[in-house]
Amino acid sequence: xxxxxxxxxxxxxxxxxxxxxxxxxxxxxxxxxxxxxxxxxxxxxxxxxxxxxxxxxxxxxxxxxxxxxxxxxxxxxxxxxxxxxxxxxxxxxxxxxxxxxxxxxxxxxxxxxxxxxxxxxxxxxxxxxxxxxxxxxxxxxxxxxxxxxxxxxxxxxxxxxxxxxxxxxxxxxxxxxxxxxxxxxxxxxxxxxxxxxxxxxxxxxxxxxxxxxxxxxxxxxxxxxxxxxxxxxxxxxxxxxxxxxxxxxxxxxxxxxxxx
Amino acid sequence: xxxxxxxxxxxxxxxxxxxxxxxxxxxxxxxxxxxxxxxxxxxxxxxxxxxxxxxxxxxxxxxxxxxxxxxxxxxxxxxxxxxxxxxxxxxxxxxxxxxxxxxxxxxxxxxxxxxxxxxxxxxxxxxxxxxxxxxxxxxxxxxxxxxxxxxxxxxxxxxxxxxxxxxxxxxxxxxxxxxxxxxxxxxxxxxxxxxxxxxxxxxxxxxxxxxxxxxxxxxxxxxxxxxxxxxxxxxxxxxxxxxxxxxxxxxxxxxxxx
Ligand SMILES: [Zn+2]
Numbered sequence: 001x002x003x004x005x006x007x008x009x010x011x012x013x014x015x016x017x018x019x020x021x022x023x024x025x026x027x028x029x030x031x032x033x034x035x036x037x038x039x040x041x042x043x044x045x046x047x048x049x050x051x052x053x054x055x056x057x058x059x060x061x062x063x064x065x066x067x068x069x070x071x072x073x074x075x076x077x078x079x080x081x082x083x084x085x086x087x088x089x090x091x092x093x094x095x096x097x098x099x100x101x102x103x104x105x106x107x108x109x110x111x112x113x114x115x116x117x118x119x120x121x122x123x124x125x126x127x128x129x130x131x132x133x134x135x136x137x138x139x140x141x142x143x144x145x146x147x148x149x150x151x152x153x154x155x156x157x158x159x160x161x162x163x164x165x166x167x168x169x170x171x172x173x174x175x176x177x178x179x180x181x182x183x184x185x186x187x188x189x190x191x192x193x194x195x196x197x198x199x200x201x202x203x204x205x206x207x208x209x210x211x212x213x214x215x216x217x218x219x220x221x222x223x224x225x226x227x228x229x230x231x232x233x234x235x236x237x238x239x240x241x242x243x244x245x246x247x248x249x250x251x252x253x254x255x256x257x258x259x260x
Numbered sequence: 261x262x263x264x265x266x267x268x269x270x271x272x273x274x275x276x277x278x279x280x281x282x283x284x285x286x287x288x289x290x291x292x293x294x295x296x297x298x299x300x301x302x303x304x305x306x307x308x309x310x311x312x313x314x315x316x317x318x319x320x321x322x323x324x325x326x327x328x329x330x331x332x333x334x335x336x337x338x339x340x341x342x343x344x345x346x347x348x349x350x351x352x353x354x355x356x357x358x359x360x361x362x363x364x365x366x367x368x369x370x371x372x373x374x375x376x377x378x379x380x381x382x383x384x385x386x387x388x389x390x391x392x393x394x395x396x397x398x399x400x401x402x403x404x405x406x407x408x409x410x411x412x413x414x415x416x417x418x419x420x421x422x423x424x425x426x427x428x429x430x431x432x433x434x435x436x437x438x439x440x441x442x443x444x445x446x447x448x449x450x451x452x453x454x455x456x457x458x459x460x461x462x463x464x465x466x467x468x469x470x471x472x473x474x475x476x477x478x479x480x481x482x483x484x485x486x487x488x489x490x491x492x493x494x495x496x497x498x499x500x501x502x503x504x505x506x507x508x509x510x511x512x513x514x515x516x517x518x
Contacts, residue, residue, distance in 0.1 A: 012461055027461050031496055135400045136407060169401045171277075191398050191457070192489040194279050194482070216461040221492030222485075229486030231280055 001242035004028070004220070005129070005162070006188035006212030007036040007071075009063050010044050017042065017063035024215065025070055031220040034242070035260070037212075038063060039074040039102035039129070047106040047142065050084035053077055057092050064097060068258075072249070074100035074129055079113040086120055093126050099252045100127030105140065110148040118156050125251040128161040129186070133168030146176035153180035160248055162210065165189045170196045174203050181208075184244065189214030192222045197230035197240070206236035210245050265512035266291060266299040266490075267391075268431050268454045268479030271322050271331075272315075274304050274396075276403050281483030284326040290487055291330065298330050298512070302361035302391065306336025312347050320355045334361040334391055339375040340368055345382065352386045358516060359389030361431075363396070365408040371415040380419055384426040389515065392416075394433035394441060395457070396484065410435065414444035416451065426450060427518055432481060434458040434467065446471050452515060454479025455490055455507070464497035464507065473503045477511050 007024060014020035021038070028036055041056030048056065053076050060073045075092035077085035092098040101121055107113060109130045121128050130152075132144045139145060146167035153161055159182060166185040167173020170193070177183040185200055185208060200209045213223040227237050246260060253260045269291065273282050281287035282304075291299050301323060305315035316335035323331035335351040337344055337360050351357040360383065364371060383390045394411040402408065413430055420426065428451045433441045435457045445451045452475040458467055467476055480490040494504055 024461070027496065027498075030498065031492070133400065136402050136404050137400075190401075192486045193397075194281070194484060194486050195277060198280075218459050219461060219463045219493055219496055221463075221496040222459060222489040225486040225489035225492055228492070229488035 001246075002031075002033045002211065003035040003037075003242040003245045004033050004213050004215070005037050005186055005210050005245050006164075006214045007038045008040055008214070008216060009038060009059065010040055010042060010216075012216035017059045018066065021063035021067055021071065025067060027215075027220065028070070031224065033220060034070070036071045037074055037100065037245075038071050040076045040104070046104060047080070048076070048078050050078070050081050050088070054088060054091075057088065057098070061092070061096065061098075068097060072100070073098040074102040074127065076102045076104070077117065078106040079103065079111060079117060080107050082113050082116055085117055089117070089120055089124070089126070093124055097256070098126075099249055099256070099258075100129055103128075103130045103144075105131060105143040107142050108148050109144040110151040114152060115155070118152070118159055118161075122156065122159045125255060127248060127252070128159065129164060130161060131164035132173065133165055134172055136169065146173040149183060150177050150180050153177065153183045157182055160184065162186050165214075166196065166200065171199065174200050178203050184208045184210050184248070186210055186212045187226050187240070188212030188223055189218055192225045192229070194229070197226050198232060201230070201232045201236055206232070206239045207244055209240045210248075211241045261295045263509055264294065264296045264478050264491075265509045266296045266480050266482070267429060267477045267512050268456050268481050269299045270302045270304050270481075270484065271319060272304045274484060275308060279483040284322045284331075287483055288326055288328050288330065290482065292328060294487055294491065296330060297509070298332060300334050300359065300391070300512075301327075301331045302334045302393070303336060306338070306361065307363050307366045307396070310341060312336055312338055312341060312344070313350060316347065316351060316355065333357055334359045334389075336361055336363070337379060338362075338367045339373065339379055344375070348379070348382050348386070352388065357388065359391060361391040361393060363393050364411045365395070371411070371413065371419070377419055380423055380426060384423045389427045389429060391429045391431055393431045395435060396432065398435070413441040417444050417448055420448050420450060424450060427515055428452070429454060429477060429515070431479060432457045442470060449475075451475065452477050452511065454481075455493055456481035456485060458493065462497055464493055465499055468497075468499060468503065473499070473506055474511055474514075476507050477515070478508050
């Protein structure tokens with residue numbers, strides 16, 4: 001069982017959300033991937049207005065419409081607009097089919113603007129995915145570090161959340177959230193550098209590691225290799241490829257009466 | 261078992277991390293396990309060491325001693341060091357190497373450096389394959405005390421007009437789905453690319469649509485990358501068996517004969 005935590009329709013061929021989703025499913029089939037989490041729309045927008053993120057989420061809803069048995073949607077929101085983001089969570093998650101949120105680079109995640117968003121997600125059992133990347137030469141304003149994530153996770157120690165890209169600079173990312181037991185790491189969207197999964201396994205344990213690709217900006221191949229190529233027990237690989245994400249999502253899936 | 265010629269492996273130690281396979285015996289074990297019948301091996305020692313001659317000697321020794329006959333040494337030449345021509349001579353005459361590998365960004369020069377043109381001429385004269393590593397590690401995660409930007413390989417297009425027979429392999433250049441170097445060099449028929457850093461869904465198929473599949477080489481960038489990444493890319497590509505066979509072995513075989 002392989003579930004992919006991290007897919008986009010912005011970076012794959014196709015004229016419409018439906019065409020792009022169809023394409024993603026074809027290649028996922030080829031790679032043995034059963035389910036995909038999809039977020040953000042047809043075009044990147046790193047600091048979206050409410051109108052923009054609503055439109056992007058509409059595109060994802062359209063992409064999902066024929067593929068509820070294969071794909072899940074996360075709502076893209078912007079914590080700079082707390083009220084509109086909360087409204088979007090109601091629209092897409094409480095009243096719609098989506099099961100999580102995606103936070104990108106509009107605002108750093110240690111900001112208190114995230115508090116009500118995290119609290120609402122916790123009530124709905126929605127998955128919280130935060131992009132993080134620690135760039136050696138310095139992060140752009142609004143781009144979260146793993147340390148920011150540790151701060152947020154410390155305020156909500158009972159709410160599970162996901163550290164996107166394992167922080168990019170993964171040796172630092174893993175250490176930064178090691179003590180935050182409610183944080184899992186996303187293996188997606190960085191080079192298949194040997195050793196990353198072994199270190200995450202050693203420091204965090206198998207249960208806190210989740211496979212994702214960041215397709216189509218990345219290949220499924222390079223990201224799957226982080227699991228298949230790692231020198232860790234087969235039982236750990238299995239958990240990382242699917243069951244860990246499924247376990248995190250089961251409460252909301254059950255609440256929505258969704259099969260998985 | 262499916263066989264591979266891996267045109268992008270590196271021996272010895274990466275300065276910033278221990279890698280599974282930074283010991284030659286272990287690396288060869290991994291490569292053979294996956295069906296690699298030949299691997300073109302550079303050395304991490306060539307990246308930062310100043311005594312390049314000894315780095316190349318150790319490379320040759322390791323290949324001979326622990327290579328099980330599959331490792332082909334590609335010595336380093338650093339044109340910023342005094343009398344670097346002697347290193348080329350030793351690679352050719354003493355070590356009988358088939359090619360060289362250069363790291364222009366770590367060695368601190370751009371490709372318009374006059375000595376780089378001289379190096380191309382020497383490679384041409386001695387019929388050496390030249391492997392040019394555009395990057396080793398993602399710029400964003402490099403050690404703060406050693407930040408190097410990816411090599412701009414565009415000047416090669418002009419330089420290679422003088423050397424239409426010189427075989428050049430660009431390593432680790434297709435980071436992300438970025439195609440800057442690819443666009444500049446797509447018209448140079450004597451330039452090939454390895455697939456280690458090629459990304460995107462069906463990345464190899466889209467690459468083969470941009471340049472002839474004859475110029476695409478299997479390269480894993482092991483042990484820095486998980487070897488499996490390159491293998492899985494072949495599967496993801498959806499290319500036909502005939503094209504895959506070229507990428508896996510035939511293109512590299514032809515290049516070596518060339
Ligand atoms: Zn992403």
